[in-house]
Structures are given as C-alpha cells and as structure tokens.
Amino acid sequence: xxxxxxxxxxxxxxxxxxxxxxxxxxxxxxxxxxxxxxxxxxxxxxxxxxxxxxxxxxxxxxxxxxxxxxxxxxxxxxxxxxxxxxxxxxxxxxxxxxxxxxxxxxxxxxxxxxxxxxxxxxxxxxxxxxxxxxxxxx
Amino acid sequence: xxxxxxxxxxxxxxxxxxxxxxxxxxxxxxxxxxxxxxxxxxxxxxxxxxxxxxxxxxxxxxxxxxxxxxxxxxxxxxxxxxxxxxxxxxxxxxxxxxxxxxxxxxxxxxxxxxxxxxxxxxxxxxxxxxxxxxxxxxxxxxxxxxxxxxxxxxxxxxxxxxxxxxxxxxxxxxxxxxxxxxxxxxxxxxxxxxxxxxxxxxxxxxxxxxxxxxxxxxxxxxxxxxxxxxxxxxxxxxxxxxxxxxxxxxxxxxxxxxxxxxxxxxxxxxxxxxxxxxxxxxxxxxxxxxxxxxxxxxxxxxxxxx
Numbered sequence: 001x002x003x004x005x006x007x008x009x010x011x012x013x014x015x016x017x018x019x020x021x022x023x024x025x026x027x028x029x030x031x032x033x034x035x036x037x038x039x040x041x042x043x044x045x046x047x048x049x050x051x052x053x054x055x056x057x058x059x060x061x062x063x064x065x066x067x068x069x070x071x072x073x074x075x076x077x078x079x080x081x082x083x084x085x086x087x088x089x090x091x092x093x094x095x096x097x098x099x100x101x102x103x104x105x106x107x108x109x110x111x112x113x114x115x116x117x118x119x120x121x122x123x124x125x126x127x128x129x130x131x132x133x134x135x136x137x138x
Numbered sequence: 139x140x141x142x143x144x145x146x147x148x149x150x151x152x153x154x155x156x157x158x159x160x161x162x163x164x165x166x167x168x169x170x171x172x173x174x175x176x177x178x179x180x181x182x183x184x185x186x187x188x189x190x191x192x193x194x195x196x197x198x199x200x201x202x203x204x205x206x207x208x209x210x211x212x213x214x215x216x217x218x219x220x221x222x223x224x225x226x227x228x229x230x231x232x233x234x235x236x237x238x239x240x241x242x243x244x245x246x247x248x249x250x251x252x253x254x255x256x257x258x259x260x261x262x263x264x265x266x267x268x269x270x271x272x273x274x275x276x277x278x279x280x281x282x283x284x285x286x287x288x289x290x291x292x293x294x295x296x297x298x299x300x301x302x303x304x305x306x307x308x309x310x311x312x313x314x315x316x317x318x319x320x321x322x323x324x325x326x327x328x329x330x331x332x333x334x335x336x337x338x339x340x341x342x343x344x345x346x347x348x349x350x351x352x353x354x355x356x357x358x359x360x361x362x363x364x365x366x367x368x369x370x371x372x373x374x375x376x377x378x379x380x381x382x383x384x385x386x387x388x389x390x391x392x393x394x395x396x397x398x399x400x401x402x403x404x405x406x407x408x409x410x411x412x413x414x415x416x417x418x419x420x421x422x423x424x425x426x427x428x429x430x431x432x433x434x435x436x437x438x439x440x441x442x443x444x
Contacts, residue, residue: 008192012185039178041169044185049352052199052360055192079197079360 009055009081010135012044016054016078020071022061025121026088030058033124040128056083056134059113062090064102068110075111083134084113087127092116152228154221161372162186164403168375171407186372190365198361205262212259213359213366216252220373223248227380230304231389234311237304245303245381246290249336252370253279256345256355263358271354274418275345281425282335282342285433289325289332292433292440293385296321307389315388320444324436326386328429330402333378334409335425337371341413342421379403 019027033040034047048054051074059071075084086107089095097103107113114137117130147153165186173180200206223245230237257275260268296316297306316322335342346354359367379402383390387398416424 004191005195008188008195011188012192036176036178039173039180041173041181042179044181044188049348050357052358053353053356053364055196077199079199081196 006138010138012046013055013083013131013135014046014048014053015056015058015085015131016048016051016074018057018059018071018074020059020061020067021064022088022090026060026090029121029124029127030060030087033127038124038128040131043131045131051077052079054078054082056085056131058085058087059091059107060087062094062097063104063107063110064100065104066102068104071107072110083115083138084111085130085134086113086116087122087130089118089120092118095120147225147229148221153225154217157220157224157373157376158369161369161374161376162190164375165368165372167403168407168410171404172411175411190368193360193365193368194362196361198363199358201263201265201358204264204358208258208262209358210259210363212255212257212262213363213370215255215258216370217366217373219248219251219255220370220377223377223381224373227377227384231307231380231384231391234304234307234389234391237302240301242290242294242301242303242306246287249378249381250279250283252374253336255370256367259359259363260355260357265358267351268355268357270351271345271357275355277418278335278342278345278421281422282332285328285425285429286332288430288433288437289328290385292321292325292437295437295440296443303384307384307391310388315386317386317388319439321436321439322386324432324439326382328433328436329382329385330405330409331429332425333382334406335421336378337374337406339406339410341409341416343415344418344421347415375403379406 017027017030032038051057057075057078061067063071075082084107086092090097091107091113093106094100094103104110115130115134117126119126122130150156163183163186166181166183169185170180200209226237226241226245226248230241253275257272257279260275261272293306293316294301297309300306300309310316317326338346346356348354351357356364356367379399380390380395382402383395383398389395390399
C-alpha cells in the first residue's frame with residue numbers, strides 16, 4: 001500500500017504555482033518548463049489551477065510580511081502529502097533583499113521546503129533537475 | 139440471472155471496473171494525441187492510472203462550512219448513473235430484443251445525472267468560483283440538451299415511433315444504419331457536438347475554464363472525491379460514443395464497432411485541439427440558434443423519411 005502511494009505520487013506530481021511577490025523572472029522560467037519544448041507531461045507533471053489538486057507547490061519570490069500569510073494559507077489548503085519546491089535564489093536566502101525591513105526570511109523558517117533551486121532565474125533544465133531531486137527524496 | 143451474475147455485470151463486466159479501465163485508457167489516448175499535435179512526446183500509457191491511484195490515496199479535504207453530504211453525493215451520483223448506463227448499453231447491444239419499454243428515456247435521464255451531480259456537489263462547496271462554474275454548467279446543460287433531445291426525437295421517428303433503444307438497433311440491423319441518410323448525418327453532427335459539451339472538451343469547457351475560474355466546478359475537490367469525478371469523466375468518454383453508435387450507426391454487436399468508435403474519439407480530440415474556448419453566451423447562441431436550427435431541420439427531414 002505504501003509502495004503504491006509512493007509510486008502514484010512519483011509518477012503524477014501535479015504542480016500549483018505560488019507566485020509570492022517575485023520579480024516574475026522565475027515565473028516566466030516555470031512557464032517555459034511547461035511549454036512543448038521541455039514537455040514535462042512526459043513525467044506526469046501537469047499545472048493545476050487549484051491548490052486542492054496539487055501535489056507540489058512551486059514557490060517563487062522573496063517572502064515578505066504581506067505574502068507570508070498567503071503562502072501559509074495556500075500550504076494549509078493543499079492536501080497532504082505535498083512537496084514544496086522553492087524556485088530561485090530569493091527563496092533560498094532572500095538574495096539581494098536581505099537588508100530590507102519587509103523581508104521575513106527564507107521559506108524554510110515557516111514551511112517545510114523539500115528542495116531549493118538556486119539561480120536568478122534558474123534555467124528550465126535546473127528546474128526539472130530540482131523537481132527530480134525532490135521526487136527522489138520521497 | 140443469479141445474484142452473482144447481476145453483481146458481476148454491474149461491478150466488473152461491463153459495469154464499473156471494465157468501463158473505468160477502458161475509459162482511463164481513452165483518457166491516455168486523448169492526452170497522447172494532444173501531445174503529438176503539440177509536437178511533444180506526451181505521457182506514458184500508465185499515466186491516467188497513476189493519477190487515479192495517487193488521488194485515491196491522498197487526503198480528501200471537505201471545505202469548512204460546506205454541506206458534507208451533498209458535497210460527497212455529487213461524484214457518487216455520476217458514478218452510479220454511468221455504471222447503470224454501461225450495463226444497459228452493453229446488454230441491449232448484445233441482445234437487442236430483450237430490453238424493456240422506454241429504455242431510451244431512462245438513458246436520457248442517466249446521461250443527465252452526471253452534470254446534475256456536479257452542480258449539486260460544486261454548489262455545496264461554498265466557493266465563489268465554484269458557484270460561477272455551477273451557473274455556467276447549468277446554462278451549458280440547457281444549451282446542449284435541447285438539440286440533443288430534438289435529434290433523439292428524429293431517431294425515434296425513423297425507427298417507427300419506438301422509444302426502446304433495442305427496437306432502434308433492430309430497425310438499423312434490418313434496413314441499414316440511420317447515419318447513411320441526410321437527417322442521420324445532421325443528427326450525428328449535432329450529437330457529436332453535444333457530446334463534446336457533455337464531456338467538457340475544449341470549445342465548451344466553459345464551466346471549468348482553468349485560466350479564468352481556476353478549475354471552476356472542481357475547485358474544492360481533492361483526493362477520493364476528485365478521483366471519482368475523473369473516473370466519471372473517463373466512463374463518459376467511453377459510453378457516449380457507444381451511445382452514438384447504437385443510436386445512429388447500427389449498434390456495436392460486431393467487430394466493426396471498434397474502427398467506428400476510434401473514428402468518433404479521434405474526431406472529438408481533433409475538435410478539442412483545434413478550437414479556442416468560447417464564452418458562455420456564445421455557447422448558448424451556438425447550441426440554440428445554430429445547432430438547434432440544424433437539429434430541427436434534421437427532424438423535419440426525418441418526418442419525410444430522408
């Protein structure tokens with residue numbers, strides 16, 4: 001039973017895109033990954049519109065006082081088990097926004113993040129490799 | 139028939155499990171053909187089964203403040219009606235003489251149940267986007283059901299006024315499929331487009347438009363309940379072309395049914411992939427003023443036996 005669950009989750013991770021106040025570069029790269037050129041549907045990855053259907057949350061952008069409550073809310077709305085994948089250097093260490101008064105820190109202070117993908121923005125190949133690493137962690 | 143025979147026919151063949159498995163495979167054909175049209179590779183053959191298994195074993199969230207009973211009743215209603223429809227369609231094609239009077243009426247009602255279940259479930263979920271989806275689903279239902287019923291009336295006239303689908307199949311065995319006439323071709327076009335709308339395929343996927351109202355009617359569903367909705371959709375993808383074949387193309391008692399079935403499926407996928415989504419008012423106008431008038435012409439032609 002546990003094996004079946006793991007197999008299902010590994011073979012069809014549906015992703016929900018949480019754009020938490022990013023500068024849009026990471027979001028554009030995520031959209032690139034979903035285009036026919038990289039074709040992530042080969043691995044069963046589909047972009048879904050509702051966090052209720054999601055197995056993985058792709059979070060982008062630096063976490064600030066405004067977006068924290070929204071990100072937490074989306075995380076709570078997602079049925080468990082779910083993965084959290086941080087895309088971009090902002091999610092890892094706040095990047096150039098570290099001295100700002102409004103920043104409440106990297107994501108793993110608040111929610112459990114499975115994998116960070118550094119880069120400003122990361123290449124589509126890097127995003128795919130990060131998702132594969134997150135799935136291998138399961 | 140013994141009790142075990144009845145249980146076997148409802149649960150395994152041709153009922154729930156057989157229809158669901160074939161339906162999920164057809165979902166894969168749909169995704170693969172779509173991928174090839176996009177010049178992509180597409181998902182492997184086990185993809186719909188993996189999706190289904192994953193959804194079954196995930197957490198099912200019932201939103202706070204929603205009506206629990208009606209929220210979970212929605213998918214069950216569709217599942218039960220599609221299972222009964224599968225058993226009825228197969229038994230009346232294997233043995234067209236042995237069905238009861240008025241089975242066509244029962245089939246029309248069974249085909250109406252999945253959208254009604256969807257409306258009940260989604261409106262119980264207390265989500266504003268879901269209620270937008272429900273209002274669109276309801277409008278869409280009234281839009282496509284009118285030409286669909288007018289066409290079925292034409293088919294009844296051609297079969298000599300019988301409301302038994304078994305008699306309609308027997309009449310086609312006797313004098314050739316109804317499709318090979320002008321009113322038959324018109325009827326096939328009308329039913330094909332209504333099926334497209336019933337399945338929520340792209341030109342008519344207005345209730346679940348994922349770019350504007352997220353997943354619309356499905357927005358609050360997760361886990362087992364969402365898996366059930368997906369399987370209802372997959373079973374409809376299998377049963378609606380079979381219904382079209384038995385209504386207009388001579389039933390599916392012989393092996394010729396397989397190429398006919400694949401032709402209908404590929405046509406639907408091609409329509410899905412070559413059209414943009416239309417607005418709900420455009421859909422209503424299309425079905426009532428365009429396709430509706432066409433179906434009335436088909437009915438008039440059927441009265442004169444063309």
